[in-house]
Amino acid sequence: NAGVTQTPKFQVLKTGQSMTLQCAQDMNHEYMSWYRQDPGMGLRLIHYSVGAGITDQGEVPNGYNVSRSTTEDFPLRLLSAAPSQTSVYFCASSETHSGNTIYFGEGSWLTVV
Amino acid sequence: RKEVEQDPGPFNVPEGATVAFNCTYSNSASQSFFWYRQDCRKEPKLLMSVYSSGNEDGRFTAQLNRASQYISLLIRDSKLSDSATYLCAVPVYNQGGKLIFGQGTELSVKP
Numbered sequence: 001n002a003g004v005t006q007t008p009k010f011q012v013l014k015t016g017q018s019m020t021l022q023c024a025q026d027m028n029h030e031y032m033s034w035y036r037q038d039p040g041m042g043l044r045l046i047h048y049s050v051g052a053g054i055t056d057q058g059e060v061p062n063g064y065n066v067s068r069s070t071t072e073d074f075p076l077r078l079l080s081a082a083p084s085q086t087s088v089y090f091c092a093s094s095e096t097h098s099g100n101t102i103y104f105g106e107g108s109w110l111t112v113v
Numbered sequence: 114r115k116e117v118e119q120d121p122g123p124f125n126v127p128e129g130a131t132v133a134f135n136c137t138y139s140n141s142a143s144q145s146f147f148w149y150r151q152d153c154r155k156e157p158k159l160l161m162s163v164y165s166s167g168n169e170d171g172r173f174t175a176q177l178n179r180a181s182q183y184i185s186l187l188i189r190d191s192k193l194s195d196s197a198t199y200l201c202a203v204p205v206y207n208q209g210g211k212l213i214f215g216q217g218t219e220l221s222v223k224p
Contacts, residue, residue: 035209042120042200042214043157058211090156092212102212104156 003027006091006105013081013112021108023091029103031094032074036060036087037107043090049074074094081112116140117203119215127223130191134218136201137183146184148175149200151217157200161186191222 007022025032033048035058045058049068064084065077074093078085091105119136126132138146145164152163160167163184167176174187188195198217205211 035214040216042117042119042216043212045211045213048211059213088154102159104158106156107154 004093004103004105005092006089008106009106009109010109011111013078013110014084015112016082017081019081021078021089021091021110023074023076023105024072025074025091025103026072027093027100027103028071029093029095030071031059031096032068032091033094034064034066034074034076035090035092036085037090038087046076046089047068054097078110083112086109086110086112115125115215116213117132117201117215119199119201119218121216121218123219123221125221125223126191128191128193130222131189132191132220133185133187133189134199134220135183135185136202136215137181138201138203139182141179141182143162143203145204146175146177147202147212149187149202149206149214151198153197160199188220192218193222193224196220196222 004025030051034046035043037043044060046064047066049055052068052071055066089108092102095101116139150162151157152158161175163175163177172189176185198219200217201215202212
């Protein structure tokens with residue numbers, strides 16, 4: 001019963017490097033999203049998707065790209081990592097647009113040096 | 114004004130105490146509200162949903178005040194295991210599981 005799976009769990013990047021955070025869900029959910037969490041800031045929405053082939057920006061999209069080629073996968077790409085992107089990243093999926101069916105992955109800890 | 118705002122705390126309370134957190138929201142059209150619990154370095158997990166005036170689950174009670182645009186979470190008979198950060202969240206209607214979170218309120222229950 002995997003739910004939402006994120007990889008990697010921990011990553012250290014150098015400034016300017018690019019990388020992809022992977023997110024996969026096995027619940028056939030239409031809605032998927034990426035959040036970042038910084039101390040004292042709660043969770044902030046980066047990008048979200050309402051289905052395969054459809055993505056949209058959230059509150060803090062700059063520096064990140066997403067794509068949704070399949071229902072299961074929603075990778076988050078950092079194009080040119082910056083120290084300001086040091087954060088914990090959570091992927092989430094949802095069956096509906098209401099909040100009570102949202103499932104989060106375990107998080108990815110990213111440090112940019 | 115932030116869309117969803119919480120008192121960050123920390124709230125330090127003794128075991129057995131009753132503690133309440135508030136969360137204010139700016140969109141008066143919001144219909145549903147959620148309290149999530151987040152343990153240190155873990156993902157948020159749904160604690161309670163609030164769709165009308167309130168909801169109760171054991172020691173936890175969530176109440177909604179639409180006139181003043183806030184929701185509250187009341188924890189009675191606090192346990193050490195209640196120590197966590199409590200996040201309130203408001204979904205953006207019809208926008209695909211898009212949640213707006215407050216900053217979170219940290220609770221520490223002491224023996």
